[in-house]
Amino acid sequence: MPASPSSSVQAARKAVADRLRELRRDAGLTGHALAKRAGWYKSKVSRLENAVTPPSDDDIRRWCAACQAEDQAADLIAAARSADNMYVEWRRVQRTGLRRLQESYVSLYERTRVFRTYCANVVPGVLQTHEYATALLRSISQFHETPDDVADAVEARLARSARVVREGDHRFALLLEESVLRHRVGDAETMAGQLGYLLSAMAFPSVSLGVIPFSAERRMWMIETFTVYDDEQAEAELLTARVNVTAPTDVRQYLKAFGEFSRLAVHGAEARALITAAIDALE
Template identity: 90%
Template sequence: MPASPSSSVQAARKAIADRLRELRKDAGLTGRALAEGAGWYKSKVSRLENAVTPPSDDDIRRWCAACGAEDEAPDLIAAVRSADSMYVEWRRVQRTGLRRLQESYVPLYERTRVFRTYCANVVPGVLQTRGYATALLGSISRFHRTPDDVADAVEARLARSARVVHEGDHRFALLLKESVLRHRVGDAETMAGQLRHLLTAMALPSVSLGVIPSSAERRMWMIETFTVYDDAQAEVELLTARVNVTAPTEVRQYLSAFREFSRIAVYGAEARDLITTAMDALL
């Protein structure tokens, strides 16, 4: 069972809070004394030490100065920024539109050799057609009320996908629920084109595409869409944010979940039959 998507963030923030407490104790300071030295109310020290409030860069510097441990500040500031990057609200990265978000993934995609993606709601981004991506990103833009740069975002997504799918040493193990084949994104023609593209993509040597039949007996429940990049990082997609999981124990849990879903998925001719049946239902 994968841990809560936010557990990595909570654990990272707690580790920082614990380190702040250790610095205070090593300096022989009470919470009141540290607060006075930093120019705060005592309640702020308690909130920081209990990970109730994430510290700002200035908070870290003041804390370390009060403890006579200024040399600890840079590492702690870096740790705070790393924890913040684990949970990224879509509104923060989409405030200027969707194109830059698509482009921001390029370095990660180019250095990843093995992609493992489980999709519970839409077709994986690397296999989306222009029509499907336009309809999907358009709905995202409207829902999140982002600046309308959908056409540019689609171009960025397609260019990124073309590079990693058709060039370089990249492999894609992709799983999607059968319901994804029937959840219409765009009009019937758009959806039919997307399903035809899936049939074509299945022949690519870099792609392994499995479909989890709705009738499959499940050994575990359906969970949120996620991708594991190599064995180093998992990204979970929520409605309001993306969660970057880097704790090794949690990444292993997502790999374990992927293996469980792989066991109940069908491939080859059986997967093609499910895709073809979904296409026929559009007529």
């Protein structure tokens, strides 16, 4: 079972909180004494030490100054920022629209050689058609109430996908639940075009596409959509946020889950038959 994304984030935040507590104890200070030196209420010290409230950069600097450990501030700030970047709220990265979010992935996509993606809800972005991406991103924009730059976001997504799928040394192992083929994003024509493109994409040298049939005897339950970039980073998509996992133990859990899903999936002719059946069902 892959580690819960939220538990990985909390563990990283707790590690920072534990280091703050150690600094206070090494300085021989009580929580009340530290709060007085930093100009805070005592309750703030408790919240920071128990990882209830993530510390700001200024919080860490004041804490270290109070403990006469200013040399520890830079490392603690870096650790806190790393923990904060693990859990990124969509509203934070979508506040100016969706285009910049699409563009923010370019560097990660270009340096990744092997992509392993499991999707339980929608077609992976790297294989989306223009019409499908437009329908999907428009629904996301409306739900999250972001500025409407859907047209630009779609162009950015498709341009990014074209570069990594058709150019360079990249490989994609993609696994879809059969429900993805049946869940309509946009109208019937949009879905027919998207499913047809999946059939075409199966011929791409860089793409391995598998489908987990409804009839598969489950040894692994459906979980959130996730991608593992090489063997170094996993990203899970939640309703309100994306979670970036870099701890080796946690990344291995996602790789293990991907392996389990791979054993449930069908490929080649069997996968094409499922996609074709989904197209026929649109009529």
